[in-house]
Amino acid sequence: MNGTQIISGLQNFDKDSVASVVIAAEKGCATHVDIACDPELVKLALNLTSLPICVSSVDPVAFPTAVEAGAQMVEIGNYDSFYEMGIQFSSDQILKLTQETKKILPSITLSVTVPHTLSLPDQVKLAELLEQEGADIIQTEGGKCTNPSKPGILGLIEKAAPTLAAAYSISRAVKIPVMCSSGLSAVTAPMAITAGAAGVGVGSAVNKLNDVIAMIAEVKSIADSLGPSTRCVSEEFRIVQS
Known part of the structure; x- marks a missing residue:
């Protein structure tokens, strides 16, 4: 089954906002939810969903309390808020954060995002080194500020091109x-799988929406574009049988 991870944002500690994203992920048939690294947010999410919860941070010391609260995965990533402040991460910094995290939590599932600010060859090299350091999942990104020059579907494809290229090369x-x-949408998410990705991560396409119903519809659209979710198919089967 292709994974669909819905991301609330590394710096999003607003409980109402995070709750809306978690509900959208649960009801829209996503497979994972990714929230800021905070034990209270983890507890909130656990009350709203049975989906695996991933917490994101660039501070390895912050992970243990979130894991103790019930997070099943940790991620070094979701760098968008730092880019907005003019902060970028080097390969050496990402490797050091990965090593620190593995030392603190050697058994937890670890996802690491490869910064899009690196050249594509350097992204591939970093991914190889991260695998050697024990990362379990590599996440690609394309940059929040990617502005397509074309409208409509052409624009959606253009916006997704950097992360699709990274997924193809790294996979x-x-x-x-x-x-x-x-930068993914229901149009480009299937392209990510074709490029070699095992799943997709979606943030702003969902969390920029103000209405929970619209958020659920967006998640469902993206999840459906990857094929029927086993979880949702079984739920529909139980409804039909009842």
């Missing part, structure tokens, strides 16, 4: 799963 260089994230 052929590593054996661990690659999650393709940033």
